[in-house]
Amino acid sequence: MGGQVYRGSCFPDLVGTYFYGDYSAQDVWAFEYANGVANNNRQVLNNIGAITAIHADALGELYVVTHNGVVRRLVVP
Numbered sequence: 001m002g003g004q005v006y007r008g009s010c011f012p013d014l015v016g017t018y019f020y021g022d023y024s025a026q027d028v029w030a031f032e033y034a035n036g037v038a039n040n041n042r043q044v045l046n047n048i049g050a051i052t053a054i055h056a057d058a059l060g061e062l063y064v065v066t067h068n069g070v071v072r073r074l075v076v077p
Contacts, residue, residue: 001051007060010075019044019062019074021051028054028064028074048072 003020018038019030026049031041049066054074056062062074 001053003054004056004062006062007056008062009059010061019054021054021064023050023052023067026050026066045074 001021001023003018006014006017006019008015014030017030017032019028021028026047027043028045028048028051029041030044031038033039045064048064049068049070051064052067053065054062055065064072064074066072
């Protein structure tokens with residue numbers, strides 16, 4: 001499923017990174033997009049539940065919603 005570009009301030013090195021989810025595998029993936037090319041595509045979280053949405057709050061921090069209604073703030077190790 002689609003995702004969001006990180007625009008928050010908690011993780012400055014991730015600003016501009018696109019995060020997206022895999023409903024079936026229950027993983028969150030991310031990549032950087034520059035000059036028309038997706039770079040550094042990688043799995044950042046695994047087995048967090050069937051992801052239905054990724055949205056940003058007013059400060060640009062990201063939240064993941066799972067099929068069973070759980071909302072989690074996205075914190076990347």
